[in-house]
Amino acid sequence: MITSKDVARLAGVSQPTVSRALNDHPKVSAATKQKVREAARALGYAPSAVGRALSTGRTTRVGLVVTDLDNQFYSYVIAPMHDELGRLGHELVLVTEADETGPIAERLISLGLAGVVLATTTVDSILPARLQDRGMPFVYFNRVAGVEADAVVVDPSAGVEALARAVADAGHKRAAAIFGPHNTSTGEERERAMRAALEEVGISLSQRDVVHGPFDFESGRRGAHELLGRDGAPSLLICANDLVALGALNAAAELDIDVPGRVSIIGFDDLPPSRWALVQLSTVAYDLEAMSREAARLIVSRVQGDRGAPARRVAFGTTWVPRATVGPSPR
C-alpha cells in the first residue's frame, strides 16, 4: 500500500508537508502543493479518512437523523447545518429512522459517526437512551425527549401570543386547528401554547374543529378538506406548521373557498415559499437557519471535548408575521 512516506520521497518533501499540501494548508507554497499532488497522483496515493480515524481515534462525520427525509422542512435545515459543519471540519451523513424501535442505535454506532443530531425523535423513543448507553454524543433538534442532552428548540410563546391578539382584534371568535402529532414534543408544545393564547383572548376551539397529523403538506390538505368543508366552519384555521398551512391553502383553492374572505389561515416556521407573492402566508417566524447552525456547533463542541459538561438548551424566540392569508372575520 502506498503511504504518505512514498509520496514525500517522490516529491522530495517531508512527510508532514505531504499532508499539509494535500489539505491545501496556506503555509505551503503553490509550487510545493503541485509537486506533492503530482507525486500523489503518479503513485495513486489517497490519504483516507479510515487511516486518519485510526491515527486520531475519531471520525469527523456527524449524522442527521430524520424520519421523513422527503419532508421539505429539512431542505431548509440541511444546507446551513452542512455549511456550518464544513466550517468546523466535519461532514454531514443523512440517516433515516423508518422504524426507530429497530436496530437504529447500533446502525448509528456502526457508521462510525462522531455524533448525531436527532431531528425527529418522538417523546417515547428509546433511541436517546440507547445512544447515551453507548456513549454516542447527540443533540436534539427542534425536539426534546426523556434523556437530558444538548438541544436547540423554538420557544413559541411570543409569536403565538401576538398572533392570538391580532386575530382577536380582527373579530375572530371561533378557530379550527390542524395540530402536529401527539408523540412529538414540538407538536405538544405548540398545541399547548396555541390553546393557552386563544383562551387568553377569548377565541373558542371546539374539539370537533381539531384534527392532528404529521407536519406535512398532505396532512394540511386532508385536514382542511375535513374542517372547511362543513357548514358553519370557523373563520380561522390554525396550522401546526407552514407545510400544513400550504396544504390547507391549496385545499381552500380546490374547494373554491376564499382566503381570507371566508377563512383566515395561519402557519408556523416562515419557510421561503410562505413569502411568495402567490402565497403570502401569515405565520410565526423564528431563525431556522441560525438554529440549524447552532445545532452543528453544539454537536461539534460536544464531540470535541466537554462530554461531561451539563446539557445546554438554546431556545430561539418567535415573532408574528401577518401577511395576506389573515383578514377580518366575515361574521
Place this chain on the structure above:
Amino acid sequence: MITSKDVARLAGVSQPTVSRALNDHPKVSAATKQKVREAARALGYAPSAVGRALSTGRTTRVGLVVTDLDNQFYSYVIAPMHDELGRLGHELVLVTEADETGPIAERLISLGLAGVVLATTTVDSILPARLQDRGMPFVYFNRVAGVEADAVVVDPSAGVEALARAVADAGHKRAAAIFGPHNTSTGEERERAMRAALEEVGISLSQRDVVHGPFDFESGRRGAHELLGRDGAPSLLICANDLVALGALNAAAELDIDVPGRVSIIGFDDLPPSRWALVQLSTVAYDLEAMSREAARLIVSRVQGDRGAPARRVAFGTTWVPRATVGPSPR
C-alpha cells in the same frame, strides 16, 4: 480496546454471532440478541465502520456532490437517492463544491468515500478528470462533462416538441426565455432543444427576449421582472426549470400581470409545488425519483465490481404537462 471477542466471551456466544446479533440478523433469536446487546452495552463495545473498512478494504459511503445545497431541486433528489442507497447497504454523505477548482478532488478522496454522484459539474470542470486519475468511481447526475463515465440524464426532446406544438396551436407567435447557465450540459441541451422546437413550429425567439441565469427561484423572479416589464413583451415565457418558472410566476403576481391572460409561463421538471392548486404550472415532466434511484444503483454497481465495464448512460424521457399557466395568445 474492547473487541467483539470480549463481547462474545461475556455473552457466551461465538464471535460471528456477536456481529450478526448487533446487525439484527433474522437467524439470531431475540433472546440471544438481547444477551449480546447487554454484553456490548456493559463493555461499551461499538462495532465501528472504521474497523469494518479496515477488514474489508472499502467503505459504504457514497458522496452526493452539489454546488448549491439550498436549491430546492435537490430536496426531491436526496430522499429517493438516500433510500435506494440504504436498500443497497450504503450511506449518503453530502458534499458541496463551493469552488470546484479548489482541492475538492482531494477532499472527496480523503473522506474515504466509496464513490460519488456528481450533480452540478460544469462542462469545463476538472473534477471528473481528477477523480478518474485517482481511481474514484463516479456517476453524472443530470449532467455530463468531458470524461466518459456512467450517467443518468434527461432527454428533453419529446416533451419540448409537444409543448411547442401546443403553444403554436394556442396562437403564440413570439416567445421570451429564461435559460440556464451556459456552462452546464443540462442548460445547453435544454436551450438547444427548445430553440429547435420553437423554430419548427414558427415561434420566434428574439435575442433581446432571452436571459440566462442559475436554475433557481431568484433567477426566474429577476429575469421575469426584466422581460415582462417591457412594452410589447412576448405572450409566452419559457423557463429553464420549475424553480425558475415559480420565480417568474411570482414576479408576474408582483407586477400584477395576469397569467395566462397576458403571458403564458412554462417550466421544466414537474416538481411537487408545480402541481399545487395555487400554482398549476404547465411544465415538462420526467421521473425524477426513478432517476435519483437509478443514480444510486449505478454508483453502487460500479463500486462493487465492474469498474472496467463501459460507461452506461440511462436517459429518462419527457412528457408535456399542460396546466393553468398556459392559455391562448391574447393577440
